Structure formats: C-alpha cells, structure tokens
C-alpha cells in the first residue's frame with residue numbers, strides 16, 4: 643500500500659531524528675501494537691533497540707510462545723523474555739476488584755520491566771505501541787465529564803519514573819492502520835490479524851479471584867471457542883471474541899451424575915476502534931455446537947451463555 647509505505651518511511655526518519663545514537667527499550671505486551679512498534683523501530687535504529695517481554699502468565703493458550711519465536715526466530719530482534727507468572731498470580735491472590743487488578747498488574751509490570759531495563763544498562767528512550775484510541779480513552783470518556791472508565795496501563799507512569807523519553811510511532815493510528823503497517827513491515831498475517839488483547843490479560847476475564855486453576859480452565863475453553871471461530875472462517879469478521887469465566891456455579895447433569903460447576907460467558911463484537919461495539923451474530927448452530935464442545939471437553943464448566951450487550955452501554959471486557 644502506497645500511503646503506508648510513505649508512513650513507514652516518514653516514521654523511520656522521524657525515529658532516527660528523535661533517537662540519534664541513543665538506546666531504546668521497548669516493552670512487548672504480546673499484542674499487535676507493541677510488536678509493530680518494535681519492528682518499525684528496529685528497522686529505523688537496529689541494534690540500538692532492545693525488547694523486553696514481561697510475561698505475566700495471563701495470556702491465551704500459546705500466544706506468549708508465538709511472540710518469542712516471532713522476535714527471536716523471524717526478525718532476530720534482541721529480546722529479553724521474563725517469565726513472571728508466579729509473581730503476578732501471587733500478587734493477584736485475594737484481589738477481586740477490577741481496577742485493583744489493573745493497578746496491581748500495571749504496577750508489577752512496571753517494576754519487572756524497570757528491573758530488566760536496569761540489568762541491560764538502561765536507555766534514554768522508552769518505546770510504546772500506544773494507539774490513538776488509547777490516548778483518548780485513557781484521558782476521558784466522551785459523552786460526559788472527564789471520568790476514567792478503565793485505567794489502561796500502557797499509557798503513563800513508567801517514563802516519568804525512569805526518566806525516559808517516549809517513542810510512540812503509532813500514536814496517530816487506529817487499529818486497522820496498525821495492521822496495515824504490520825503487513826507493510828512483513829509481519830505474518832496470523833499475527834497481524836490477531837484480535838486486540840487487553841494488557842491485564844485473562845485477569846480481567848475472570849471476575850472474582852484469579853487463580854492458576856481458573857486461568858487454565860479459561861484458557862482451554864477460550865481456545866476451543868477461537869478454534870471453532872477460525873474453522874468457521876469467521877475470525878476476520880470479528881473485532882474481538884473471547885470467553886469470560888464467571889464466579890457463579892450452577893447445577894447440571896452429566897451422565898448419571900449431578901454437576902455443580904462454573905458458568906462460562908462467550909462474547910464476540912464488531913467494532914472499528916474499540917470505542918463502540920456491536921454484538922456479533924453467529925450463524926445458526928454455531929454457538930450451541932461450541933457450548934456442547936466446551937462443556938464436554940473442559941472440566942469445571944457445565945454451562946455456557948452468550949453476551950448480547952453492545953458498547954455502550956456495556957464495555958467490551960467484563961471488567
């Protein structure tokens with residue numbers, strides 16, 4: 643695409659001018675935005691960039707490995723991979739308030755990142771994959787007074803604390819433009835087309851207390867849902883699809899026995915920027931088939947429901 647090629651060239655020049663001979667550290671979240679930012683910056687300044695992937699263990703099945711192999715294998719970009727699952731899960735024990743989860747995860751993310759940055763000798767610049775909607779939504783909620791609906795931890799905090807200057811080459815872009823830029827940079831389609839995933843990960847898709855066991859149950863169910871969506875050829879028609887493991891148990895029957903297990907909610911929405919969203923309508927027997935598979939294959943879930951709420955008044959995530 644001509645305009646993206648131009649954007650790419652302009653941003654590369656801009657990054658070089660901003661950074662000079664300085665060193666840049668980029669925090670990877672596992673998502674598309676930070677990956678595209680990192681690849682673009684690497685193209686601009688090469689070895690002056692180091693990427694740090696703080697792996698909080700709250701990602702979907704297999705996604706953390708994909709990031710690591712993409713950076714180390716495909717692009718050969720220096721990457722520090724920190725496995726901090728235990729640290730995060732220990733800190734989340736007993737935490738049920740959604741904003742408390744976000745705040746803990748955001749703060750711990752910064753602590754771990756800061757430690758790693760220090761270990762590699764620091765840097766003058768911090769790169770982030772901040773998009774235009776992040777800039778807007780973290781400031782205020784349009785349509786009312788300045789109220790923060792959810793604190794998005796990828797904006798603010800770290801640069802002041804570490805006395806670093808920000809490099810945010812995607813700041814003017816919407817999600818679809820970031821994907822286009824990713825393709826322009828040669829990122830694999832399976833990665834570029836990935837649905838957005840929130841920084842706090844599965845922690846905000848498990849209302850109530852987050853435990854390793856509940857993360858594992860959710861990962862299994864979510865993987866079945868996404869596998870069926872891909873097989874049905876619906877993945878690219880959806881903005882985000884995911885499962886939410888509810889802190890509610892209901893009675894069911896399985897074989898000769900009574901079960902008393904968790905309820906799983908499925909959600910799928912269409913959107914262009916995440917600021918508003920419509921419910922995705924699945925064809926005919928899709929949802930009943932997924933529900934049957936999940937209840938049969940995932941121990942701990944005996945009931946599946948579908949979320950029909952648009953945004954507004956709902957948000958995309960449940961927390």
Ligand code: XMP
Nearest residue numbers: 793794795838839840841842916957958959
């Ligand atoms: P909501 O739930 O606010 O989500 O309608 C809008 C978009 O933002 C994502 N989201 C987050 N992303 N940190 C993030 O990096 C967060 O705390 C967070 N909360 C929501 C959500 O997945 C959707 O794409």
